[in-house]
Amino acid sequence: MQNRISALFGIRYPIIQGGMIWCSGHKLVSAVSNAGGLGLLGSASMTSEELRDEIRKTRELTSKPFGVNVPLLYMHSEEIMNVIVEEGVKIVFTSAGNPKTWTSFLQEKGIIVAHVVSNSKFAEKADLANVDAIVAEGFEAGGHNGFEETTTMTLIPSVRKVTAKPFIAAGGIATGRAMLAALILGADGVQIGSRFVASTESEAHQNFKDEIVKAKEGSTNLLLKKIVPVRLLNNKFSKEIIKAESEGKNREELSELLGRGRAKLGMSDGDIEEGELEIGQVSAIINKVMPVSAIIDDIMLDYRVAKKQVDYVRFNF
């Protein structure tokens, strides 16, 4: 267990489960951690007291390391951080904000801090803020995303150039082959979102899981770039956004069209036409809802087979 990511977090495989809103509750998180990955609670869709409850329930289901994802753009980050400290959580992934804000506060309390970025400029800032690990997420990833639209294939080498920290790649990764490719490109581990949304244990509504299984190439689009870019599965709502954007609607008009509570409506309440369904391009190759342990077994088998194949003749020049 010498890999820098597995060593840092005390886990078996360098597989992080993205802490996704409305999907990443105690069942998913404990299942991932029990299967040898790192589960992350998605605090962005929880009040601080809901998070406290989720942390406690997770602990009842696993003795393995797990963490909490905290997007820093919400108003209640401080309450969330206090709950994390009070409950003795040892791993925090921050995103969507300045990595300096919380890193040393958390580290002084013995908490390992990873920070999520979408470009190498922000990776440098995270490195300077002395985070313990950096996650870089490519254009193909589901949910909120960077403005540069840099894909995982091009982002990994760029980030690797600017930091020597343990580095987790995200976006477009759902298989062992993709995990091996990410490691070869320079990452130390991977963060997987979409495939875990489509797990038995995820809190996502069954309707949303069914849509992921049906998704094909071109079924997702990066939208709302005039507000904050977000990758959404095609539905009635996303088509309205695409039309409005094509017509040149401005930020205010788009915000009005977006309204409030669309993410909960889609992913948690299962309104697959009017809700926001945040999912990655890789949903195109996800064809089955599986239990987490089977997903991780499948990824690791695929990884090991791919690794052996590198010695085959088709790779020899």
Next chain:
Amino acid sequence: MQNRISALFGIRYPIIQGGMIWCSGHKLVSAVSNAGGLGLLGSASMTSEELRDEIRKTRELTSKPFGVNVPLLYMHSEEIMNVIVEEGVKIVFTSAGNPKTWTSFLQEKGIIVAHVVSNSKFAEKADLANVDAIVAEGFEAGGHNGFEETTTMTLIPSVRKVTAKPFIAAGGIATGRAMLAALILGADGVQIGSRFVASTESEAHQNFKDEIVKAKEGSTNLLLKKIVPVRLLNNKFSKEIIKAESEGKNREELSELLGRGRAKLGMSDGDIEEGELEIGQVSAIINKVMPVSAIIDDIMLDYRVAKKQVDYVRFNF
């Protein structure tokens, strides 16, 4: 030399140089073929007689296999194909059109046909048209691109699922590490564009090459999606397009803004502000103009080092 792509084309390494307009003349093509890859003349920026001249000049400079790229959307495809047959070229890459149109005509004359696609639906069509090889190009690639915006990381496994044909991945590939990653994801070879544009031998204007070296993450954008999506380097012209698109300008208005001859103006004449500069996202990690032989040596060294590193402990789980 058992790899399916190197065996098919009779080359040493499964590295194809994209047949790029205004960049891929006889100097680049012969240099790539002499260095063990497959050079492709970019016929889209040539008249049929210019192509004839380029084929003859290429043959003076190399005895190795080379080919011609033919986008099928231009009016003079037939003239181009006749020149290819008359001059005894043995390899043709078609793109931007129906693979059925020319494949059997060319194959009956002993010509190997590869077809370029941007999604797995078109890959299936190419497979049914019985092409000899399929190229699939991801969202991060320079120049003309697909509507689905599928990235190389997610496109390769999708295409690999629908065809057993020899398969070349393109988009975001400029290093040996990326080549190994593409092979692991399921490709048999790679097509490299941007890095060869930035070679000593490419016909690109020196001003354009200098801009590639300066490019950073976020320096390219996929634009003109209401006409045909094309990835361009940021400049005065691209900013005008971005503004016009943001304001909701329609296809006609955008076509007028685009006008004619922008690609030549930028890439061949070197007007880096008013011209179209077609280049991939991977330009962000291209930091030097190098001779082709040094580029291929560098890619293959990087490939071999990366391949050995797969046995290192950080890859072992």
